[in-house]
Amino acid sequence: MPWSFASPYVPPHHHSNNIPPSSDDSTQHGFGLAAGGGLPRGAGRGGSGGRGIPRPRQPSYRNSRFPVVEEPQNGDGINFDAYESVPVEASGKNVPPPVNVFDDTDLDEGLKKNIKRCKYVKPTPVQRYAIPIATAGRDLMACAQTGSGKTAAFCFPIISGILKGRSSSGFSPVSRGAGVAYPTALILSPTRELSCQIRDEANKFAYQTGVKVVVAYGGSPVSQQLRLLEKGVDLLVATPGRLVDIIERDRVSLKRIKYLALDEADRMLDMGFEHQIRKIVDKMHMPPPGSRQTLLFSATFPNDIQKLASDFLSDYIFLSVGRVGSSTELIVQKIELVQDTDKRDQLVDHLRRQKVHGTNGMVEHALTLVFVETKRGADALENWLSKSGFPAIAIHGDKVQLERERALRSFKSGMTPILVATDVASRGLDIPHVAHVINFDLPRDIDDYVHRIGRTGRAGKSGLATAFFSDKNSPMAKALVGLLQEANQEVPSWLNQFAECSSFGGRSRGYVSQRYSSGSYGGRDFRNPTEVQNYNCHGSHGNTDLAAESYTATPFVDTSSCDLQNSHIDSSFDSLNIGCTYNQSDVNSSELCGGVRVGEEGPSGYASIVATGWD
Numbered sequence: 001m002p003w004s005f006a007s008p009y010v011p012p013h014h015h016s017n018n019i020p021p022s023s024d025d026s027t028q029h030g031f032g033l034a035a036g037g038g039l040p041r042g043a044g045r046g047g048s049g050g051r052g053i054p055r056p057r058q059p060s061y062r063n064s065r066f067p068v069v070e071e072p073q074n075g076d077g078i079n080f081d082a083y084e085s086v087p088v089e090a091s092g093k094n095v096p097p098p099v100n101v102f103d104d105t106d107l108d109e110g111l112k113k114n115i116k117r118c119k120y121v122k123p124t125p126v127q128r129y130a131i132p133i134a135t136a137g138r139d140l141m142a143c144a145q146t147g148s149g150k151t152a153a154f155c156f157p158i159i160s161g162i163l164k165g166r167s168s169s170g171f172s173p174v175s176r177g178a179g180v181a182y183p184t185a186l187i188l189s190p191t192r193e194l195s196c197q198i199r200d201e202a203n204k205f206a207y208q209t210g211v212k213v214v215v216a217y218g219g220s221p222v223s224q225q226l227r228l229l230e231k232g233v234d235l236l237v238a239t240p241g242r243l244v245d246i247i248e249r250d251r252v253s254l255k256r257i258k259y260l261a262l263d264e265a266d267r268m269l270d271m272g273f274e275h276q277i278r279k280i281v282d283k284m285h286m287p288p289p290g291s292r293q294t295l296l297f298s299a300t301f302p303n304d305i306q307k308l309a310s311d312f313l314s315d316y317i318f319l320s321v322g323r324v325g326s327s328t329e330l331i332v333q334k335i336e337l338v339q340d341t342d343k344r345d346q347l348v349d350h351l352r353r354q355k356v357h358g359t360n361g362m363v364e365h366a367l368t369l370v371f372v373e374t375k376r377g378a379d380a381l382e383n384w385l386s387k388s389g390f391p392a393i394a395i396h397g398d399k400v401q402l403e404r405e406r407a408l409r410s411f412k413s414g415m416t417p418i419l420v421a422t423d424v425a426s427r428g429l430d431i432p433h434v435a436h437v438i439n440f441d442l443p444r445d446i447d448d449y450v451h452r453i454g455r456t457g458r459a460g461k462s463g464l465a466t467a468f469f470s471d472k473n474s475p476m477a478k479a480l481v482g483l484l485q486e487a488n489q490e491v492p493s494w495l496n497q498f499a500e501c502s503s504f505g506g507r508s509r510g511y512v513s514q515r516y517s518s519g520s521y522g523g524r525d526f527r528n529p530t531e532v533q534n535y536n537c538h539g540s541h542g543n544t545d546l547a548a549e550s551y552t553a554t555p556f557v558d559t560s561s562c563d564l565q566n567s568h569i570d571s572s573f574d575s576l577n578i579g580c581t582y583n584q585s586d587v588n589s590s591e592l593c594g595g596v597r598v599g600e601e602g603p604s605g606y607a608s609i610v611a612t613g614w615d
């Protein structure tokens with residue numbers, strides 16, 4: 001029995017136990033056998049060691065209460081077929097063609113060996129497209145579904161570039177001088193845990209190449225990180241706040257940055273981080289776009305953020321693998337109508353059923369991730385679950401870093417198979433065996449929902465995501481319906497009714513209803529106006545045949561993210577007017593091309609297109 005709900009559960013932070021050690025030893029490299037013959041750091045999810053390194057099938061942490069048995073997973077274990085049918089679009093000038101196998105890429109040979117060691121047999125779709133683009137030196141804004149291998153898609157070209165730069169210039173193995181570290185590459189990510197995960201992945205890929213990877217993140221002593229930096233760094237992975245701190249201490253200089261990657265780029269450029277990112281990129285001596293290569297990755301990329309992001313890029317390629325911001329069909333999504341007062345009972349029902357029947361075919365080893373809205377809510381639910389005999393632990397931004405790391409380790413190891421989390425755990429974390437994500441509280445932003453449920457159903461595996469929907473979530477209804485339809489999921493009839501009643505979607509930028517309401521959007525790159533029109537469908541005026549292509553007429557377009565000035569709208573759109581959403585008027589102020597007229601932006605920054613005569 002992994003655990004029993006008969007007796008109260010005492011979470012690990014309330015007693016001392018054998019939680020497995022941290023994997024945060026920055027000096028340890030991916031395939032290096034730990035002293036004492038420990039297992040090499042995992043290759044991918046439950047990955048295996050390199051050739052010649054035996055990898056027995058055994059619990060990752062020997063925990064008699066809840067052993068997590070690593071599946072014999074490797075590249076073959078990944079269900080690549082699940083990704084093959086997703087639509088791929090790449091826009092921009094001279095897009096390099098995709099590759100089918102890693103051997104066809106220009107990646108450094110030492111790195112290719114490590115890729116094999118990781119048992120990455122073939123590239124995932126985002127890797128097939130992104131690697132040739134990045135190795136050709138092009139800037140890239142890439143959007144691909146959660147769990148589809150984006151980390152490697154940006155790490156491989158960066159590590160390869162560092163190695164090739166060295167061999168061609170004979171540059172010293174480690175960039176270092178007078179107490180200041182000069183990294184060649186910088187990867188920024190929004191959370192400490194994600195930064196550590198990227199560091200671990202990069203270390204695996206850079207194994208025995210001499211590429212030095214260092215992570216810098218807040219909440220842990222800066223002195224330790226500075227000591228590592230003093231030994232030299234090629235690839236610095238960092239959270240923005242700590243990076244600014246160490247730059248201001250004159251311990252790191254960005255002058256020699258050749259590669260800049262933003263993981264979860266839309267999050268990095270939204271209101272929470274944008275200021276810091278602009279400071280780092282524009283005001284801290286980093287070479288400008290064109291002199292450095294910039295790679296932006298996320299599973300979601302709202303148009304307004306795309307527009308902001310384009311400031312950091314030069315002549316870039318926009319790549320979308322799957323629908324922008326959609327979730328993978330690998331995740332079965334269930335939305336349940338539950339009033340707030342009944343949520344705890346409903347949660348317990350799920351946990352009990354899981355205990356008896358398993359989740360996704362996993363009885364013993366399934367981990368459950370429960371998302372709540374607030375830090376206080378996370379603590380309260382953790383306490384309540386623990387008192388009720390369910391082994392739960394919470395992670396949120398008010399916990400000290402050691403507690404956060406401890407919670408994550410305890411969850412990953414299966415010691416505490418229920419993690420109650422705020423959005424601090426919603427992005428990027430790649431935790432094997434998360435079989436069920438429960439949105440106890442729905443987020444307000446549909447993109448957050450996409451990232452949260454993406455903690456399951458990763459790397460071709462199936463997953464289950466359940467959301468508790470209460471009356472107060474009605475603004476999300478439309479967005480949810482759109483997302484469910486996109487991912488071929490069942491839409492409950494009651495949710496459709498909520499969607500019909502609510503006029504706006506659940507995104508603070510007021511854009512979701514447009515994005516999902518017609519179910520016919522297909523736009524990607526905000527630079528492409530015809531696609532932007534489709535992307536922002538709100539209702540339908542019927543189809544119209546223009547310039548030999550069929551479009552759905554779209555009465556709403558987000559002009560804040562649609563650069564009509566640079567657009568080439570076919571002249572047959574001569575009756576297209578744009579006016580304010582809120583007063584529904586046709587405020588026409590300027591003539592652009594082909595008779596397209598643009599009105600003032602409405603109070604929300606969104607405008608409507610009145611497509612007279614299209615039907």
Ligand SMILES: Nc1ncnc2c1ncn2[C@@H]1O[C@H](COP(=O)(O)OP(=O)(O)OP(=O)(O)O)[C@@H](O)[C@H]1O
Binds near residue numbers: 075122145298
């Ligand atoms: N080519 C490959 N072959 C086998 N496994 C792979 C391959 N590429 C990635 N993986 C594995 O797939 C899993 C998911 O990858 P990753 O974490 O990079 O996804 P992601 O797209 O960044 O997800 P998210 O959007 O949630 O950040 C990881 O465990 C990774 O090791």
